[in-house]
Amino acid sequence: MADDDGLVFYTNPMSRGRTVRWLLEEVGRPYRTELLDYGPAMEASAYRAINPMGKVPAIRHRGTVVTEAAAICAYLADAFPEAGLAPPPGDPLRGPYHRWMFFAAGPLEAAVTNKAFGFTVPEGRERTAGYGSYARAMDALETAVSGGPYVAGDRFTAADLYLGSHIGWGLAFGTIEKRPAFERYWERVGARPAALRARAIDDALIAGRQHAPPA
Structure with a gap:
């Protein structure tokens, strides 16, 4: 229902x-x-x-x-x-909120995925790829999480959640460098009660499927 x-x-x-x-x-x-x-x-x-x-x-x-x-x-x-979870329309913080959420969805994910598959942008073609290089994407990511407690001011938003999800996954599986700024940021956002609840729900679903009898 x-x-x-x-x-x-x-x-x-x-x-x-x-x-x-x-x-x-x-x-x-x-x-x-x-x-x-x-x-x-x-x-x-x-x-x-x-x-x-x-x-x-x-x-x-x-x-x-x-x-x-x-x-x-x-x-x-x-x-x-x-x-x-979002700055209201007209709030100047709406700019960095959208900027870093869609940085994660575009350049960051492309850079991380290509690295995981062993693909390196040919020299001289960085602008064509959009994200430039993996190293440049990591430097931009560090800029995003180092300017304050959150990426759009002093309050947690959906941009932090989305960016944090990328960082938490990348740190766990080695697709994002273990820079201190990334680790501090993930420790801050990944420990939120809602994050812990969500992980517990999905982890329980995985465990239940692994132990389910064959159909």
Whole structure:
């Protein structure tokens, strides 16, 4: 059954949906989770009607479908302003808020993914790649997390959540350098109660699937 907000969350606990789960826990409103396995479930026509890419996460909120983790985070932060996860329209902090959230979704993720796959931008083609080089992306990331407690002023926002998710994952799996600034930032944002709740929910789902009897 739909909840009062009409908010449905499509995810897999071993996906970028973990970031969106954290955002949902920060919002604190009821939501219904639809778990999808990789493979046929995500490729089925019913789900492809929600996300033609056949991947998670996605949300449906009162008839509106949003895909892509950064877009979902930005959407939910605006849809539930009482959670205080986004500077309001007209606030000058809206600039750095959007800047660093979409830096993470674009240049940072591209740089980290290419490094993980062993791809190096050919010399002289850095501008074509968009992020320049992995080293430049890491330096920009350090700039983002070193200017204050959070990337858009003194208050935690969805941009910190999204950026922090990238940093926490990257530090754990070695795709982001272990610079002191990154570790301090992750310690600060990753210890939030909503982050801990979200990780516990998804980790329990993973454990339950690992121990489930074969069908």
